[in-house]
Amino acid sequence: MDRMDDKLDAQLNAMFAEYRMACPDPEPSADFMPGMWKRIEARRVATVSVFKHWAQVCVMATVALTLLIGAVLIPRFQDNSASGSSYLEALSAEHSADYIHMLAGGPR
Amino acid sequence: MLVEFELIERARSGDDSAFNQIVQAYRKRILGTISRTIGRPEDVEDVGQEVFLRLYYSLDQLRTPEVFEPWLYRLTVNAAYDYLRRQRRRQESRMSDLSEQQVMLADAAAGSKRRDEEQHRTKVRELAQSLLGQVSEEDRILLTLKEVEGLSLKELEKIYRVNENALKVRLFRARQRVLKAFGAKENKEAVSKAGFGNADDSE
Numbered sequence: 001m002d003r004m005d006d007k008l009d010a011q012l013n014a015m016f017a018e019y020r021m022a023c024p025d026p027e028p029s030a031d032f033m034p035g036m037w038k039r040i041e042a043r044r045v046a047t048v049s050v051f052k053h054w055a056q057v058c059v060m061a062t063v064a065l066t067l068l069i070g071a072v073l074i075p076r077f078q079d080n081s082a083s084g085s086s087y088l089e090a091l092s093a094e095h096s097a098d099y100i101h102m103l104a105g106g107p108r
Numbered sequence: 109m110l111v112e113f114e115l116i117e118r119a120r121s122g123d124d125s126a127f128n129q130i131v132q133a134y135r136k137r138i139l140g141t142i143s144r145t146i147g148r149p150e151d152v153e154d155v156g157q158e159v160f161l162r163l164y165y166s167l168d169q170l171r172t173p174e175v176f177e178p179w180l181y182r183l184t185v186n187a188a189y190d191y192l193r194r195q196r197r198r199q200e201s202r203m204s205d206l207s208e209q210q211v212m213l214a215d216a217a218a219g220s221k222r223r224d225e226e227q228h229r230t231k232v233r234e235l236a237q238s239l240l241g242q243v244s245e246e247d248r249i250l251l252t253l254k255e256v257e258g259l260s261l262k263e264l265e266k267i268y269r270v271n272e273n274a275l276k277v278r279l280f281r282a283r284q285r286v287l288k289a290f291g292a293k294e295n296k297e298a299v300s301k302a303g304f305g306n307a308d309d310s311e
Contacts, residue, residue, distance in 0.1 A: 008290060008291050009287065012283075012286065012287055013255075015232070015235065015239075015290070016236070016256050019232055019233065019236035019256055020144070020256050020258075022228075022229040022232040023143050025140030026139050028136060028153065028156070031153075033128070033131065033132075035157055036157045036160050039158075039161050040161055040164050043161065043165065
Protein backbone atom coordinates (compact mmCIF):
# COMPACT_ATOMS: atom_id res chain seq x y z
CA MET A 1 0.00 0.00 0.00
CA ASP A 2 2.81 2.37 1.00
CA ARG A 3 4.66 1.41 -2.16
CA MET A 4 1.62 2.34 -4.23
CA ASP A 5 1.27 5.65 -2.39
CA ASP A 6 4.93 6.41 -3.02
CA LYS A 7 4.50 5.61 -6.69
CA LEU A 8 1.46 7.86 -6.93
CA ASP A 9 3.33 10.57 -5.05
CA ALA A 10 6.22 10.37 -7.51
CA GLN A 11 3.79 10.48 -10.44
CA LEU A 12 2.12 13.56 -8.99
CA ASN A 13 5.50 15.27 -8.63
CA ALA A 14 6.28 14.38 -12.24
CA MET A 15 2.93 15.77 -13.33
CA PHE A 16 3.56 19.07 -11.52
CA ALA A 17 6.99 19.31 -13.14
CA GLU A 18 5.48 18.67 -16.59
CA TYR A 19 2.77 21.21 -15.90
CA ARG A 20 5.47 23.79 -15.10
CA MET A 21 7.10 23.03 -18.47
CA ALA A 22 3.77 23.00 -20.33
CA CYS A 23 3.00 26.53 -19.07
CA PRO A 24 6.10 28.66 -19.69
CA ASP A 25 6.14 32.32 -18.63
CA PRO A 26 4.11 34.12 -21.33
CA GLU A 27 5.58 37.09 -23.20
CA PRO A 28 3.68 40.24 -22.24
CA SER A 29 1.81 41.79 -25.16
CA ALA A 30 2.60 45.28 -26.46
CA ASP A 31 -0.58 46.53 -24.76
CA PHE A 32 0.47 45.40 -21.31
CA MET A 33 2.28 48.55 -20.15
CA PRO A 34 -0.08 51.11 -21.77
CA GLY A 35 -3.06 49.15 -20.41
CA MET A 36 -1.60 49.12 -16.92
CA TRP A 37 -0.89 52.87 -16.92
CA LYS A 38 -4.41 53.50 -18.25
CA ARG A 39 -5.84 51.59 -15.29
CA ILE A 40 -3.60 53.43 -12.82
CA GLU A 41 -4.74 56.74 -14.28
CA ALA A 42 -8.41 55.68 -14.22
CA ARG A 43 -8.11 54.80 -10.53
CA ARG A 44 -6.43 58.13 -9.81
CA VAL A 45 -9.20 60.04 -11.59
CA ALA A 46 -11.87 58.02 -9.76
CA THR A 47 -10.23 58.76 -6.39
CA VAL A 48 -9.94 62.47 -7.17
CA SER A 49 -13.58 62.64 -8.29
CA VAL A 50 -14.72 60.97 -5.05
CA PHE A 51 -12.77 63.60 -3.05
CA LYS A 52 -14.20 66.31 -5.26
CA HIS A 53 -17.71 65.02 -4.71
CA TRP A 54 -17.26 64.96 -0.93
CA ALA A 55 -15.70 68.42 -0.97
CA GLN A 56 -18.75 69.72 -2.85
CA VAL A 57 -21.08 68.06 -0.37
CA CYS A 58 -19.17 69.67 2.53
CA VAL A 59 -19.27 73.11 0.90
CA MET A 60 -23.02 72.81 0.25
CA ALA A 61 -23.67 71.72 3.84
CA THR A 62 -21.60 74.63 5.20
CA VAL A 63 -23.47 77.15 3.04
CA ALA A 64 -26.85 75.70 4.10
CA LEU A 65 -25.86 75.84 7.79
CA THR A 66 -24.64 79.43 7.46
CA LEU A 67 -27.90 80.47 5.79
CA LEU A 68 -29.91 78.72 8.51
CA ILE A 69 -27.99 80.51 11.26
CA GLY A 70 -28.27 83.83 9.44
CA ALA A 71 -31.96 83.58 8.60
CA VAL A 72 -33.46 81.84 11.64
CA LEU A 73 -31.28 81.76 14.70
CA ILE A 74 -29.69 85.24 14.74
CA PRO A 75 -33.05 87.14 14.49
CA ARG A 76 -34.42 84.96 17.30
CA PHE A 77 -31.51 85.83 19.63
CA GLN A 78 -31.86 89.47 18.74
CA ASP A 79 -35.57 89.37 19.67
CA ASN A 80 -34.77 87.84 23.07
CA SER A 81 -32.08 90.35 23.95
CA ALA A 82 -34.12 93.36 22.76
CA SER A 83 -36.97 92.77 25.19
CA GLY A 84 -37.64 96.51 25.56
CA SER A 85 -35.96 97.01 28.94
CA SER A 86 -32.70 98.83 29.46
CA TYR A 87 -29.63 97.43 31.24
CA LEU A 88 -30.40 99.34 34.47
CA GLU A 89 -33.99 98.08 34.53
CA ALA A 90 -32.85 94.50 34.11
CA LEU A 91 -30.24 94.96 36.90
CA SER A 92 -32.70 96.42 39.39
CA ALA A 93 -35.19 93.63 38.63
CA GLU A 94 -32.51 91.08 39.46
CA HIS A 95 -31.61 92.82 42.75
CA SER A 96 -35.21 93.15 43.82
CA ALA A 97 -35.60 89.41 43.42
CA ASP A 98 -32.59 88.86 45.76
CA TYR A 99 -34.07 91.27 48.24
CA ILE A 100 -37.39 89.35 48.40
CA HIS A 101 -35.45 86.14 49.07
CA MET A 102 -33.57 87.79 51.95
CA LEU A 103 -36.78 89.04 53.53
CA ALA A 104 -38.32 85.58 53.34
CA GLY A 105 -35.21 84.16 55.04
CA GLY A 106 -34.71 81.79 52.13
CA PRO A 107 -31.51 80.87 50.40
CA ARG A 108 -29.31 83.69 49.32
CA MET B 109 15.93 40.36 -6.47
CA LEU B 110 15.53 41.43 -10.07
CA VAL B 111 15.92 45.14 -9.25
CA GLU B 112 18.07 47.29 -6.98
CA PHE B 113 16.70 48.47 -3.62
CA GLU B 114 17.38 52.02 -4.72
CA LEU B 115 14.93 51.64 -7.62
CA ILE B 116 12.22 50.46 -5.23
CA GLU B 117 12.93 53.43 -2.96
CA ARG B 118 12.58 55.78 -5.93
CA ALA B 119 9.28 54.17 -6.94
CA ARG B 120 8.06 54.45 -3.34
CA SER B 121 8.76 58.15 -3.36
CA GLY B 122 6.56 58.58 -6.44
CA ASP B 123 8.99 58.18 -9.35
CA ASP B 124 6.83 56.71 -12.14
CA SER B 125 9.79 55.86 -14.38
CA ALA B 126 11.30 53.78 -11.55
CA PHE B 127 7.97 52.01 -11.14
CA ASN B 128 7.90 51.35 -14.89
CA GLN B 129 11.33 49.70 -14.66
CA ILE B 130 10.19 47.49 -11.78
CA VAL B 131 7.15 46.33 -13.76
CA GLN B 132 9.30 45.58 -16.78
CA ALA B 133 11.64 43.50 -14.64
CA TYR B 134 8.96 41.45 -12.91
CA ARG B 135 6.05 41.28 -15.35
CA LYS B 136 7.10 38.08 -17.15
CA ARG B 137 7.65 36.16 -13.93
CA ILE B 138 4.39 37.40 -12.44
CA LEU B 139 2.44 36.62 -15.61
CA GLY B 140 3.91 33.09 -15.56
CA THR B 141 2.82 32.53 -11.97
CA ILE B 142 -0.66 33.87 -12.74
CA SER B 143 -0.91 31.73 -15.86
CA ARG B 144 -0.13 28.53 -13.94
CA THR B 145 -2.40 29.53 -11.08
CA ILE B 146 -5.58 30.58 -12.87
CA GLY B 147 -5.30 28.38 -15.97
CA ARG B 148 -6.94 30.80 -18.42
CA PRO B 149 -4.39 32.33 -20.82
CA GLU B 150 -6.81 34.98 -22.10
CA ASP B 151 -7.19 36.53 -18.63
CA VAL B 152 -3.55 36.41 -17.54
CA GLU B 153 -2.67 39.96 -18.63
CA ASP B 154 -5.79 41.39 -17.04
CA VAL B 155 -4.93 39.84 -13.66
CA GLY B 156 -1.28 40.87 -14.15
CA GLN B 157 -2.27 44.49 -14.70
CA GLU B 158 -4.41 44.31 -11.57
CA VAL B 159 -1.38 43.08 -9.58
CA PHE B 160 0.77 46.02 -10.70
CA LEU B 161 -2.10 48.46 -10.19
CA ARG B 162 -2.37 47.26 -6.58
CA LEU B 163 1.40 47.47 -6.25
CA TYR B 164 1.39 51.09 -7.46
CA TYR B 165 -1.19 52.15 -4.89
CA SER B 166 0.25 50.15 -1.99
CA LEU B 167 3.95 50.76 -2.49
CA ASP B 168 3.96 53.46 0.20
CA GLN B 169 2.88 50.81 2.74
CA LEU B 170 5.98 48.71 2.04
CA ARG B 171 8.14 48.84 5.18
CA THR B 172 11.53 48.12 3.58
CA PRO B 173 12.68 47.28 0.05
CA GLU B 174 14.01 43.94 1.39
CA VAL B 175 10.48 42.56 1.64
CA PHE B 176 9.50 43.72 -1.84
CA GLU B 177 9.34 40.28 -3.50
CA PRO B 178 7.17 38.58 -0.85
CA TRP B 179 4.99 41.71 -1.00
CA LEU B 180 4.63 41.43 -4.77
CA TYR B 181 3.84 37.70 -4.49
CA ARG B 182 1.23 38.44 -1.83
CA LEU B 183 -0.45 40.90 -4.20
CA THR B 184 -0.28 38.25 -6.95
CA VAL B 185 -1.83 35.63 -4.67
CA ASN B 186 -4.62 38.01 -3.69
CA ALA B 187 -5.38 39.04 -7.28
CA ALA B 188 -5.39 35.39 -8.45
CA TYR B 189 -7.62 34.47 -5.53
CA ASP B 190 -10.08 37.28 -6.34
CA TYR B 191 -10.12 36.18 -9.97
CA LEU B 192 -10.76 32.51 -9.10
CA ARG B 193 -13.56 33.50 -6.73
CA ARG B 194 -15.18 35.63 -9.44
CA GLN B 195 -14.85 32.78 -11.90
CA ARG B 196 -16.51 30.36 -9.53
CA ARG B 197 -19.39 32.79 -9.03
CA ARG B 198 -19.85 32.99 -12.78
CA GLN B 199 -19.93 29.19 -12.80
CA GLU B 200 -18.06 29.01 -16.01
CA SER B 201 -16.84 25.70 -17.25
CA ARG B 202 -13.16 26.47 -17.25
CA MET B 203 -11.99 23.08 -18.32
CA SER B 204 -14.12 22.78 -21.42
CA ASP B 205 -13.17 26.31 -22.52
CA LEU B 206 -9.50 25.64 -22.02
CA SER B 207 -9.73 22.32 -23.74
CA GLU B 208 -11.44 23.81 -26.78
CA GLN B 209 -8.95 26.63 -26.98
CA GLN B 210 -5.97 24.36 -26.65
CA VAL B 211 -7.35 21.93 -29.23
CA MET B 212 -7.77 24.85 -31.63
CA LEU B 213 -4.19 25.89 -30.96
CA ALA B 214 -3.03 22.36 -31.51
CA ASP B 215 -4.94 22.13 -34.77
CA ALA B 216 -3.41 25.33 -35.98
CA ALA B 217 0.09 24.10 -35.24
CA ALA B 218 1.96 22.96 -38.30
CA GLY B 219 3.45 19.46 -38.49
CA SER B 220 2.27 16.33 -36.76
CA LYS B 221 5.13 16.19 -34.22
CA ARG B 222 4.47 19.70 -33.10
CA ARG B 223 0.78 18.90 -32.94
CA ASP B 224 1.46 15.83 -30.84
CA GLU B 225 3.61 17.83 -28.44
CA GLU B 226 0.94 20.49 -28.18
CA GLN B 227 -1.71 17.84 -27.55
CA HIS B 228 0.42 16.34 -24.81
CA ARG B 229 0.91 19.75 -23.21
CA THR B 230 -2.82 20.33 -23.47
CA LYS B 231 -3.51 17.06 -21.67
CA VAL B 232 -1.00 17.93 -18.95
CA ARG B 233 -2.57 21.36 -18.50
CA GLU B 234 -6.07 19.91 -18.39
CA LEU B 235 -5.08 17.24 -15.92
CA ALA B 236 -3.25 19.69 -13.64
CA GLN B 237 -6.12 22.17 -13.76
CA SER B 238 -8.71 19.49 -13.01
CA LEU B 239 -6.66 18.18 -10.09
CA LEU B 240 -6.02 21.64 -8.67
CA GLY B 241 -9.75 22.28 -9.06
CA GLN B 242 -10.35 19.64 -6.37
CA VAL B 243 -9.20 21.97 -3.60
CA SER B 244 -10.31 25.44 -2.48
CA GLU B 245 -9.01 28.54 -4.27
CA GLU B 246 -6.67 29.32 -1.34
CA ASP B 247 -5.19 25.82 -1.33
CA ARG B 248 -4.97 25.73 -5.11
CA ILE B 249 -2.81 28.86 -5.11
CA LEU B 250 -0.69 27.66 -2.19
CA LEU B 251 -0.13 24.28 -3.81
CA THR B 252 0.75 25.87 -7.15
CA LEU B 253 3.30 28.18 -5.51
CA LYS B 254 4.91 25.26 -3.68
CA GLU B 255 4.72 22.40 -6.18
CA VAL B 256 4.75 24.17 -9.53
CA GLU B 257 6.53 27.47 -8.87
CA GLY B 258 8.97 25.73 -6.55
CA LEU B 259 8.86 28.29 -3.74
CA SER B 260 10.35 27.14 -0.43
CA LEU B 261 8.44 27.02 2.84
CA LYS B 262 10.53 29.97 4.07
CA GLU B 263 9.48 32.02 1.06
CA LEU B 264 5.83 31.01 1.52
CA GLU B 265 6.08 31.95 5.19
CA LYS B 266 7.09 35.48 4.20
CA ILE B 267 4.33 35.74 1.59
CA TYR B 268 1.53 34.42 3.75
CA ARG B 269 2.84 35.72 7.11
CA VAL B 270 1.90 32.39 8.62
CA ASN B 271 4.26 30.12 10.54
CA GLU B 272 5.88 27.21 8.75
CA ASN B 273 4.00 24.49 10.65
CA ALA B 274 0.59 25.91 9.75
CA LEU B 275 1.68 26.06 6.12
CA LYS B 276 2.92 22.47 6.24
CA VAL B 277 -0.43 21.27 7.58
CA ARG B 278 -2.36 23.15 4.90
CA LEU B 279 -0.06 21.93 2.15
CA PHE B 280 -0.24 18.35 3.37
CA ARG B 281 -4.04 18.35 3.43
CA ALA B 282 -4.30 20.00 0.02
CA ARG B 283 -1.78 17.61 -1.48
CA GLN B 284 -3.58 14.61 -0.02
CA ARG B 285 -6.82 15.75 -1.61
CA VAL B 286 -5.12 16.23 -4.97
CA LEU B 287 -3.36 12.90 -4.60
CA LYS B 288 -6.69 11.19 -3.93
CA ALA B 289 -8.16 12.71 -7.05
CA PHE B 290 -5.03 11.80 -8.97
CA GLY B 291 -5.38 8.19 -7.93
CA ALA B 292 -9.09 8.04 -8.69
CA LYS B 293 -10.22 5.85 -11.52
CA GLU B 294 -11.28 8.60 -13.92
CA ASN B 295 -7.91 10.32 -13.62
CA LYS B 296 -5.93 7.10 -13.91
CA GLU B 297 -6.86 6.93 -17.55
CA ALA B 298 -5.74 10.50 -18.12
CA VAL B 299 -2.50 9.82 -16.27
CA SER B 300 -1.64 6.85 -18.44
CA LYS B 301 -2.52 8.80 -21.62
CA ALA B 302 -0.39 11.71 -20.54
CA GLY B 303 2.45 9.25 -19.96
CA PHE B 304 3.35 9.66 -16.29
CA GLY B 305 4.55 6.08 -15.90
CA ASN B 306 8.18 6.94 -15.22
CA ALA B 307 8.05 5.82 -11.61
CA ASP B 308 7.23 2.33 -12.81
CA ASP B 309 10.06 2.28 -15.32
CA SER B 310 12.68 3.10 -12.73
CA GLU B 311 11.80 0.06 -10.61
